[in-house]
Amino acid sequence: MEQETYVIKFSIYAAVDGGLDGLARAIHVVRKAPVQFHDMAVIDSGKTKEITLRVSGKKKDIDWLAKKLEKVVEVLEVKVQAMPTEVSLMILHQ
């Protein structure tokens, strides 16, 4: 299957502004990526925010998106995880 669904987890360090600018910057990166966006969750943990994205696309495009996210100054760490095929298919059908 060419299109697969992935979870991208990353954290944003909010030095001074509550982290919204960093989050907005990351969203700008995601919206230009050649992937299909499904949903996003943001959890506040003090000075950092933990973000979980679900996106579908080709593996190389997902990897590219992860690299672009790593370039955002506030972003500390990016992890990419493939979703199990059954879940992936379910999300894509939805």
Next chain:
Amino acid sequence: MHVADVLLESMEREGLLTVFGIPGSANLGLYEKIPDHKVNVILMRHEQGAAHAADAFGRVKRNVPGVAFATSGPGATNLVTGLANAYMDSAPMIAITGQVPMAVMGRDAFQETDVVGVTMPITKHSFLVRDPEHITWAIRAAKVISITNRPGPVLVDIPRDFWKVDVDFYWPSDEELLREWIPGYDPNPPKPSPDLIMKAAKIVVQAENPVILAGGGVWWSGATPEVLKLAEVLMAPIVTTLMGKNAIPADHPLYLGHAGMHGRPEANYALYNADVVIAIGTRFSDRTVGNFEEFKKGKKIIHIDIDKSEVGKNIEPDVGIVGDAREAVKMLREYIVDALNFKRDMEIPLIKKAKEFGEQAWEVLLRERGRGMKPWKVLKIVREEMPRDSIVTTGVGGHQMWAALHYPVYKPGTYLTSGGLGTMGYGFPAAIGAKAAAPDKPVLDIDGDGSFLMTSQNLATVKQYNLNVGVLIFDNGSLQLIRQWQDLFFGHRRVGENLAYLPDFVKLANSFGIEGVRPESYDEMRKAIRRVAQGEALVIDYIVDPDIMVLPMIAPGKVIAPENIILTPEQAAGIVV
């Protein structure tokens, strides 16, 4: 200490002493304090020009970003094109904008714009300073981010009610800055992987026709000597991107010119026919290779770039090496020479073939065509008269492509052009910025009539600050490349390309107190260029026949294959884009 003083003191400490800008109500509190500091402010006549001048200043200095000041609202939004331009070409600059007071922010106050929000996708980073105590941190971070790794523009937005707030001056250490403010940012370039260097070296030594493709990153990295040494070990040709033209001395015997849509035929021939391409500091722009899939066929790609998101973005390499170009190329050469004991004595056969192809193409391209002085002959005069280390900037359009084709760059760092964004109006304010960065060097802006007109109001800045730059205007009364595309690919339907009612550029210059000339012979042109070479501010109105098309050309979307190179307008018949 007032915040305005803190900001200016911080700029002094960071060596940010040259500013291009325009005052407005949101930064008057800052301007008020300028006379008490060493920061030198140059009044531009439009903020777009301030941004381009700051961008060019950073391109020339490389480790000192240019700075642009603007007020809130329209002042800030007028910077946007310049920021995008710097972002696309990886030029280090810092924009410092005044913002409406914190108390009214978000309420559509007079001259309020969320410039941090507006510029997020076109800056490397941006800060809205929300606490007067944070000024030193923001300026320190802005400089570090703008010049390290892949350089780029950074914007710092400061509410105007901060300027007169008293704060203690606190100068964070490098460690504090990185730990407390930007822990996600590593200013050190990634180390190239020795395993990947080894893999790449083995591919390179087995190649029969390797070609080096040098991009703008070679200049930013200071990798020019290493790239030349690698080429000499391999006896392989160097071709460049448009931005890479600024990085490789054109008189090096292995240099074949720049490749791409309006690339030199010999360069396109070599790049297309290579069996291995060693691409250094380039993003493989569509304007360089034409068609990614077609270009990749039959060749191996080794891609070296400091930005890991560029590796594999447009073309999937066989080996992708993330790291600083200078270090990676040095490691690659050392492995080739020391570990693999490889050094070629003779030029690879592709060079001869490429040069033969080029000679045939140029025989067609340089045939007499059109009326008046020919662009390639005028540019030959420019090169002969301007000193080797003089700086040339360009606008965007036909003249830019003529200059790319016929103005050889001998000294890296002396050719500033808007490559990624393609911003008309860049050349003239960029020349002003370059002159401020290198006051001892002659500076010439090679511009178009349409392009120059977009930022020509900065003639006043040239006069006011004795920033003597020359302008050579390719004046053909039209938007040349638009006209050419319409003629070649859009059924000859010329719409919106006719620059009717252009000003008399000589009189326009005179009205700003600057001399202008309109040469009518090559001799007169030479005399005019010589005046610029001697440091005079001069506008040269060069009348060009609009029917002289900028050729060679490859139609957009077509790969840079020799058979796709258009040498005459007739060859473009039937091409659909």
